[in-house]
Amino acid sequence: MSHAFLQTLAWLPRAGDDFRTRCREIKQSQDSAAVGQQLRTLATQALDANQLERLADLIKSLRGADRDLRPLTPFRLGLIGNGTLDFIEPALIATAARHGIALECVRTAYGQVVQEVLDPNSTLCRAAPDAVLVALDYRALPLRAAVGDAAAAAEAVAASVQQFEMIRGALQRNCNAISIFQSLATPPEPLFGSFDRVLPGTNRQLINETNRALVDLVARNSSSAVLLDVAAIAETVGTAEWFSPSEWNMAKLPFSDVMVPLYADHVARLLAALRGKTRRCLVLDLDNTMWGGIIGDDGVDGIRLAQGDAVGEAFLSIQQMALSLRARGIVLAVSSKNEDATARLPFRNHPEMLVREEHIAVFQANWKDKASNIAAIAETLNLGLESFVLLDDNPAERALVRSSLPQVGVPELPEDPALYPLALSAAGYFESIALSAEDRQRAAFYEGNARRVALKAEVTDMAAYLKSLEMEITFEPFDEVGRARISQLINKSNQFNLTTRRYTEADVAQAENDPACFTLQVRLSDNVGDNGMISVIICREASPDTWSIDTWLMSCRVLGRQVENMVLAEIARHAQRAGIRRLIGEYLPTERNVMVKDHYQKLGFTLRSEKPNGETEWELALPVHITPAPMVITRRGFAEDVADVAHAG
Amino acid sequence: MSDDLTTRLTKVFQDVFDDPELQIRRDMTAADVEGWDSLKHLRVVLSIEREFKIRLPSTKVTGLKNVGDMIDLIRSYLPK
Numbered sequence: 267m268s269h270a271f272l273q274t275l276a277w278l279p280r281a282g283d284d285f286r287t288r289c290r291e292i293k294q295s296q297d298s299a300a301v302g303q304q305l306r307t308l309a310t311q312a313l314d315a316n317q318l319e320r321l322a323d324l325i326k327s328l329r330g331a332d333r334d335l336r337p338l339t340p341f342r343l344g345l346i347g348n349g350t351l352d353f354i355e356p357a358l359i360a361t362a363a364r365h366g367i368a369l370e371c372v373r374t375a376y377g378q379v380v381q382e383v384l385d386p387n388s389t390l391c392r393a394a395p396d397a398v399l400v401a402l403d404y405r406a407l408p409l410r411a412a413v414g415d416a417a418a419a420a421e422a423v424a425a426s427v428q429q430f431e432m433i434r435g436a437l438q439r440n441c442n443a444i445s446i447f448q449s450l451a452t453p454p455e456p457l458f459g460s461f462d463r464v465l466p467g468t469n470r471q472l473i474n475e476t477n478r479a480l481v482d483l484v485a486r487n488s489s490s491a492v493l494l495d496v497a498a499i500a501e502t503v504g505t506a507e508w509f510s511p512s513e514w515n516m517a518k519l520p521f522s523d524v525m526v527p528l529y530a531d532h533v534a535r536l537l538a539a540l541r542g543k544t545r546r547c548l549v550l551d552l553d554n555t556m557w558g559g560i561i562g563d564d565g566v567d568g569i570r571l572a573q574g575d576a577v578g579e580a581f582l583s584i585q586q587m588a589l590s591l592r593a594r595g596i597v598l599a600v601s602s603k604n605e606d607a608t609a610r611l612p613f614r615n616h617p618e619m620l621v622r623e624e625h626i627a628v629f630q631a632n633w634k635d636k637a638s639n640i641a642a643i644a645e646t647l648n649l650g651l652e653s654f655v656l657l658d659d660n661p662a663e664r665a666l667v668r669s670s671l672p673q674v675g676v677p678e679l680p681e682d683p684a685l686y687p688l689a690l691s692a693a694g695y696f697e698s699i700a701l702s703a704e705d706r707q708r709a710a711f712y713e714g715n716a717r718r719v720a721l722k723a724e725v726t727d728m729a730a731y732l733k734s735l736e737m738e739i740t741f742e743p744f745d746e747v748g749r750a751r752i753s754q755l756i757n758k759s760n761q762f763n764l765t766t767r768r769y770t771e772a773d774v775a776q777a778e779n780d781p782a783c784f785t786l787q788v789r790l791s792d793n794v795g796d797n798g799m800i801s802v803i804i805c806r807e808a809s810p811d812t813w814s815i816d817t818w819l820m821s822c823r824v825l826g827r828q829v830e831n832m833v834l835a836e837i838a839r840h841a842q843r844a845g846i847r848r849l850i851g852e853y854l855p856t857e858r859n860v861m862v863k864d865h866y867q868k869l870g871f872t873l874r875s876e877k878p879n880g881e882t883e884w885e886l887a888l889p890v891h892i893t894p895a896p897m898v899i900t901r902r903g904f905a906e907d908v909a910d911v912a913h914a915g
Numbered sequence: 916m917s918d919d920l921t922t923r924l925t926k927v928f929q930d931v932f933d934d935p936e937l938q939i940r941r942d943m944t945a946a947d948v949e950g951w952d953s954l955k956h957l958r959v960v961l962s963i964e965r966e967f968k969i970r971l972p973s974t975k976v977t978g979l980k981n982v983g984d985m986i987d988l989i990r991s992y993l994p995k
Contacts, residue, residue: 286935316930316962352954369941516957523961576965 309364323354338368347401365538451500552602590901595705737897810836828895941983
């Protein structure tokens with residue numbers, strides 16, 4: 267994983283081209299109630315230096331106009347340091363909004379660190395900041411000693427720490443502000459090489475010792491000092507990327523400008539933690555998030571979750587991370603599109619599952635949208651929506667939750683599940699400045715008994731959401747190109763499958779050419795990407811005016827998109843052209859297809875018969891009117907459409 | 916001067932100076948643009964590096980006379 271993942275804040279959605287327009291709209295908006303949330307939404311994107319500056323200007327001008335920025339919480343931060351802070355200040359103001367903070371910065375003249383903290387009448391102290399970011403790096407400290415001189419090295423370290431202690435004491439005394447101290451990153455130019463760590467008086471040894479002493483200082487003064495672990499940030503991206511000698515030489519930028527958005531995010535999450543805004547609950551999706559594969563299709567034996575399997579191990583790491591978070595007080599919940607009983611199978615029967623039902627406070631497995639489910643979880647746990655984080659591999663679910671519940675933290679995830687733990691931790695949702703005894707017990711306090719709770723009204727404007735997806739549905743009869751995928755779906759789909767009839771590739775080829783068969787392969791793409799083939803239909807002529815729907819299956823990935831309605835409309839369209847007056851549908855129950863038990867009823871079919879084993883038969887008279895869903899329809903390969911075009915021409 | 920490089924550089928200037936109307940000319944200097952001080956100059960250079968995915972050495976970016984110099988410098992660092 268390259269440093270670019272962190273540097274570009276890859277867990278945040280990319281900023282749209284409309285960024286400048288949206289800034290202007292907020293500025294002109296008269297709807298003052300919504301401004302704070304709008305700023306937060308705008309800030310919850312990966313912004314570059316210029317965009318951060320734009321957003322900071324907007325926030326400053328709104329504050330200047332006395333606009334109400336709630337629900338953002340005010341915070342006044344003093345900035346002192348030995349480098350140029352001009353680029354850091356706007357980045358902090360904009361980034362703080364991402365973490366729910368309306369930040370005001372108090373700047374001091376370049377290099378005037380000691381004067382500003384010692385004088386109670388200085389600009390800094392009179393501004394009465396809540397905290398002061400002491401942005402000092404190794405260049406600011408008297409870290410000079412002859413190499414090899416242990417006594418001189420110890421003295422240099424002591425002198426540096428004394429300086430930190432002086433700053434902390436003065437800020438506490440003069441303006442009762444918390445000092446935010448930065449651990450020191452080690453520049454990437456060793457004097458000897460590996461020996462630098464051993465020999466007293468080298469940069470590396472002096473910085474190591476200073477950091478150790480600084481940590482002690484912060485631990486001793488937990489009410490007046492907190493640590494910003496810049497050394498860890500620099501080490502994570504690599505110190506050769508972090509430091510930029512030319513930018514320091516040109517303008518005294520303390521670290522490379524491309525790292526400013528990452529640095530600002532770390533500062534902002536610390537400020538949010540100081541204001542008690544640490545998130546408290548991690549909501550986990552299941553299929554392809556907690557295990558590889560789809561439990562409803564693959565079964566307990568088929569999902570990937572085992573040591574010795576690269577894919578399985580990736581998912582075990584995610585579970586391990588969830589358990590570690592739980593151990594430090596983060597509540598775990600589940601939201602999954604599944605049958606409840608199916609979703610619980612791995613928790614009960616898979617020997618390698620690390621997360622168990624007793625670890626889960628609320629367990630929501632159903633076919634409703636995730637925004638409604640997260641809202642229900644929030645209400646049950648009596649936690650605000652801003653306490654929640656959703657981990658979900660499906661980009662469409664993430665987009666839906668982000669747009670309907672903007673307070674919920676929803677990290678973008680890389681393609682490879684092995685990197686999910688990095689993405690989740692890099693996003694910093696659970697940044698804390700202390701660990702209390704209460705924290706350790708919190709998860710247990712919520713009594714993880716995997717409760718299921720009832721949903722209130724759906725929180726989502728489904729019609730607007732579906733429209734925003736810009737879906738395009740493509741209908742084609744079976745053909746040679748689609749044949750392999752068609753037969754794969756026919757043999758693999760278990761959940762959304764009305765009859766679960768399995769056919770070989772040869773059977774599929776035969777259906778292609780059978781004049782008594784009507785077939786459909788259906789593809790769906792949306793603004794997030796191409797979902798590929800998502801539905802397969804086979805109808806057989808049962809009598810001269812009747813088609814019987816032999817096979818109807820669909821990928822659960824596109825549930826809730828009204829694809830079923832569109833498919834029925836398409837079947838009806840072709841049926842009518844063929845002079846068909848009636849469609850017959852069957853439901854053959856299996857252990858896994860409960861979700862489509864009422865499929866035909868929902869589509870307006872009437873029940874013809876029901877057998878004791880649960881098999882049902884349904885019929886629908888044609889013509890029928892079906893309200894179209896908001897999607898563009900493309901048809902390819904139908905003989906009659908060629909005729910249509912010819913006719914129109 | 917309406918090639919691709921100029922178009923991209925114009926967008927960099929518009930972003931940095933927050934002025935969607937700003938147009939650049941080869942003979943344009945810092946004196947012609949409001950707010951073009953030394954820090955903004957650095958911001959321009961850093962934004963150029965990001966936009967064109969190049970690194971400009973500090974020895975080359977301090978002696979630029981005008982936007983024309985800047986364009987020539989960028990061109991010399993772009994893959995041929």
